[in-house]
Amino acid sequence: MQDTEIIELYFKRDESAIAMTEKAYGKYCFSIAENILHNPQDSEECVSDALLRAWQSIPPQKPTRLKLFLAKIARNLAFDRYRMRHAEKRSGDEMAVVLDELEECIASSEDIEAEYEQKDLKEIINAFLRTLPVRERQIFLRRYFYAEPVKDIANMFGLNQNHVSVILKRTRKKLGEHLKEEGYFYET
Amino acid sequence: MKHEDLFRAIGETDEDLLDENVIPARRRNIFPIVVSIAACIAVVVGTVWIMPQKIPTAKNPEDTDRMTIETIAGIEEYQASPTAMTETVSQISTETAYIPEIDDFEPEQDVFTIEDLSDETEDVKQIHYPEMPVFMHGKYQAVDESGEVRYFWFDDDGGRFEDGETGMGLGFTLEYLEVYNEDGTTDAIFHIGSVDDNTFAKIAHNENGTLLVKWQDGAKEIFTYLGESDE
Structure with missing residues (x-):
């Protein structure tokens, strides 16, 4: 079933839309959640929550790409759950490593932030991503959007893990410089 | 700002960037x-x-x-x-x-x-001159020797693929090299995720109508055409 047909079901408030969505994108959403949570039960619950969220959001929203619409929902829900599970201490799992890596992008400073905080971080990151060569951008998003392990990314792109790590490190450095130019600093 | 804010902001990446199938057309038309x-x-x-x-x-x-x-x-x-x-x-x-x-x-x-x-x-x-093994427009199921499944969608210049289990995937362009090998295969280059990527493959017909793809790393996958579906 095409996305447009599924979305039409949502607009008709036909509950089969949820089943169709689960069938088409359930595994995809699960893998996104599982990359973050590494807990199949939690990930399944995230998928269910994502489907419910989609049901609540469509309409009025009308996604152009249902798959990516769901991906963002699943990712956010999984990350919320991850934070809840790891509120007290950060464990040594893959997601913790992803967050540690991102921490490198944020320079430490006690001031100036207020001056720039109104800037839209989302827009700044999108603009930054558009400056990257395509491969670097995709590797970056595999790692920091989908939270995929470096090993999997290396396999997907036919590179060795060291190569991917180097690409990620350079991209993080560029992002850090970009954020600094835009006035984003790490809270101390 | 915290790293978690950054992670969330990356989650708002524009869909065209997440979904990009990249790549200018480079395939040589047969x-x-x-x-x-x-x-x-x-x-x-x-x-x-x-x-x-x-x-x-x-x-x-x-x-x-x-x-x-x-x-x-x-x-x-x-x-x-x-x-x-x-x-x-x-x-x-x-x-x-x-x-x-x-x-x-x-x-x-x-x-x-x-x-x-x-x-x-x-x-x-x-x-x-064997019939040049090329992919038709539409969806293929690719199964490797260990039974792992991927799905490929081909259009004029390339397409995209997804892991059968996770749904994760990438876009690619496909360049057929104008070579007929003695073993009946045709050489092709998949530019997976980027024009800079060059993943070489040999494509051959199987008697049952499927296509055999031998990747440069030695892996083999059998491609079965499923139809013109986009999904």
């Missing part, structure tokens, strides 16, 4: 190849019809399919590929030849037999 082959054949046939008086004595002097290999060698000027044809022609040199099936030659599928008449042993040199 249509010009077929046309060039057909054009070459037309030139050859035309030469035979127009200049029969120039054809030296042959074992079948009454046969209009006769020609000198000098004429055939001219094909090289009209087509740079497929490689197999060019190589074979250069081996034949400038001897007189007889091409029995030339009127019926179908570049997509025929065995093109060149009989060297100047040679007492009448060696038969064959140039084989």
Whole structure:
């Protein structure tokens, strides 16, 4: 079933839309959640929550790409759950490593932030991503959007893990410089 | 700002960036190849019809399919590929030849037999044009030797693939190299995720209608066409 047909079901408030969505994108959403949570039960619950969220959001929203619409929902829900599970201490799992890596992008400073905080971080990151060569951008998003392990990314792109790590490190450095130019600093 | 804010902000990446199938079209269309082959054949046939008086004595002097290999060698000027044809022609040199099936030659599928008449042993040199294994528009299921499944969608210039289990995937463009290998495979380059990527593959027909793809790392996948579905 095409996305447009599924979305039409949502607009008709036909509950089969949820089943169709689960069938088409359930595994995809699960893998996104599982990359973050590494807990199949939690990930399944995230998928269910994502489907419910989609049901609540469509309409009025009308996604152009249902798959990516769901991906963002699943990712956010999984990350919320991850934070809840790891509120007290950060464990040594893959997601913790992803967050540690991102921490490198944020320079430490006690001031100036207020001056720039109104800037839209989302827009700044999108603009930054558009400056990257395509491969670097995709590797970056595999790692920091989908939270995929470096090993999997290396396999997907036919590179060795060291190569991917180097690409990620350079991209993080560029992002850090970009954020600094835009006035984003790490809270101390 | 915390790293978690950054992670969340990355989660708001524009969909076109998440979904990009990248890549300018770089695939060589096989249509010009077929046309060039057909054009070459037309030139050859035309030469035979127009200049029969120039054809030296042959074992079948009454046969209009006769020609000198000098004429055939001219094909090289009209087509740079497929490689197999060019190589074979250069081996034949400038001897007189007889091409029995030339009127019926179908570049997509025929065995093109060149009989060297100047040679007492009448060696038969064959140039084989298998139907070039190419992907049709639509969806394929790819299964590797361990049973892992991926799904591929092909369009004019490439497509995208997804892992059968996770749904994760990438876009790619596909460039067919104009090479017919002796084992019936065609070489191709997949530019996966980026034009900078060059993942080499050999594509072959299987008797059951599926395609066999041998990747540069030695992995093999059987591609089964599922139809024109986008999903």
